[in-house]
Amino acid sequence: MKRKHRRLFVVLTSLGLLGAASALVLSAVEDSLVFFYTPSDLAERSTPPENLFRLGGLVEEGSVRRDGSTTHFRVTDLKRALPASYTGVLPDLFREGQGVVAEGTLSADGSFTAREVLAKHDETYMPKEVADALRESGQWRDGDAKP
């Protein structure tokens, strides 16, 4: 096998592989992109999202209610709020007044059913999306200690 042939072989195989990988990526990206919305984003949308999405904001003060192993709470960006529920053990840092990002779907009644509540490892941590959302709604400026 000549050097030229080998190079051609390697190039063709790489191209084939890259093609296959791109096909995989494109087909996977289609249904595994999870969009991030705040309660205000959802209110502005004309059609509610059907797929899985992430809802972010603060856990509204005084909204957490336990019902068996299901927890009901409201997610707010301090402009609008959305009722949400989660069944299971919540992450240790889930607390009223703290930032939260939950992944799930909208139910028929317009409330949010979380499939997963993302944990944080640090109570001073504010998810970037939540910080941005609060900044947008004018409720939080950089430099503020915490909303």
Place this chain on the structure above:
Amino acid sequence: MIAEIGQFVLILTLVLAAVQATLPLWGAARGDAALMALADRTAIGQAAMLLIAFAALTYGFVTSDFSLAVVYQNSHSLKPMLYKISGVWGNHEGSMLLWILVLALFSAAVALFGPNLPPSLKARVLAVQAMVGLGFLAFIIFTSNPFARLSPTPLDGTGLNPLLQDPGLAFHPPLLYLGYVGFSMAFSFAVAALIEGKVDAAWARWVRPWTLAAWTFLTAGIALGSWWAYYELGWGGWWFWDPVENASFIPWLFGTALLHSAIIVEKRDALKSWTILLAIITFSMSLLGTFLVRSGVLTSVHAFAVDPERGVFILGILILTIGSALTLFAIRAPGMKGGGLFAPVSREGALVANNMLLTVAAGTVLLGTLYPLILEGLSGGATKVSVGPPFFNATFGPIMVPLVMMMAVGPLLAWKRGNLKTVAPKLVPAAIATVLAIVVTFALVPDGPVLAPFAMGLAAWLAAGTLAEWAGRIKLFIVPLADSWRRLAGMPRSASGMTLAHLGLAIMIVGITGSSAWRVELVTTLAPGQSADGAGYTVTLAEVTRGRGPNYNYERGLLKISDKGREITTLTAERRFFPVANQTTTEAGIHTTILADLYGVIGEPGRTPETANAWTVRFFVNPLVPWIWLGAMVMVFGGSLSLTDRRHRVGAPRRGRTTAAAQPLTAAAE
């Protein structure tokens, strides 16, 4: 006072690094032996200085010197000693100090153990190491000074994040950094070789042990981190395809590719420029990982508080390092001509395919990790997305299948020109094992996911194929057993290491398949004395007790697990409340057998009077999950064994024997 010494030596180290990054390079260009030898002394000096700085910071933590800002923010006088010490690197400033210390220790190791390296190569390697070090030292001194003082001195600290107060996570960062930063050696050797314009078998022989060491540490570090997430976060999962996890996994994938392509450079003198490029990419990915974790540009489930401005600084270092290395590569690489031709079906061919697949796999993980950033950038911040596990499972998984299939075949192929016909008979046992594994799995778990039996078959194929290669080496059952034993004893340790590492992956695939395909879960609310059926077991919350640990209060739930009246075990699940940090952590109760983990956690009790005595209980059966870490341990052991190979021993190779094979750039470029 001690802290001021730390601060002072940090600045001294910066000066040393500046000297080491320039003078030896000049010396190497002019052939000045004295200037080149300077690099050795500055490298050892830097390591010594940084050890002093690190000791100074550790002293601050051990003695709870709260006049230091990092100690105040990350420690508390009541904390157990282990976590006072691990608190040194459990924060941004300290972990960056550890990063730079590890870098300096690797440089010092080259200076101390590399007397056989040609002086010019050694001087250039150390100079490149110093350039990287210079960037990070400046980063520490100007943006993240670990020795910043507070005035007035607070009475007590705010405590280390309770999640980090865990033996698993105490050792995770040092191991991870040894891996991340270890790849800087491959990078420095690559850049030095580009400056020298010479890449030969001897070069590969020097690079391999460093890459292997870094790979072994990184494997151990990632495994430890995933184990920690498994038992400490209480979600029953061990890998979430989270940006922070991917940040360590991408360098691992590229590093694995580098490990294999360096073999071709060493044995066959081919694939040189590719190996150089891979070395540059691998370390760049380590830097990218540091950037992603430290800047917090991506939302991670493992997120800690971060400072975006620091991220910009690291991004600067990242761009400068990658940019200049790639520019150098673009100028120099065309001059490098590979030797050894080979057929597509050959050991080299298999290793090339391994490289392609690993690179493409790493590329998809990288794309998935950065996609949210790219999309947000393109849409001006309006569209925020995240890419979750489904993406990675759908792209990464299918790329791994051909790779694992080939892993069984590759080592059996001959160098240069292999023959599938002669290899096929050796793979018959593996094929039988594969079919058996598929059938048995399907018979045992007929109602699970369809793909799971095939994944088990894949693991069996890899294990049996690897064992067949091993058996062929020692001529098991062909010559008398005593002869086989002698052959085994005489087998190069790097070969045994390869066998073990590949077997480790097979074991890991079994664990990954079992835990992701057949996991069952029960979520319920129980008051003490109540029980619930689910996940194939009866779970009884026997009692909940409250008490005090060294720096926390706990609620301890005893979960009795029984199977049709037969008692199996009692899981102890805890919720720990750390008053100093005002934070709660979960300690899962885990009962491990080789076949499955029984895993229980308790949540919060209800808040109303009627429900105050009812706890949320989450119980998992995670089949085969211990195999994941068993496999990782076998891989790490394989890597370590291979490192002890005489031929890999640092400094052992002599260039004298290989000078004939060495091709100076000028000769090759004509």
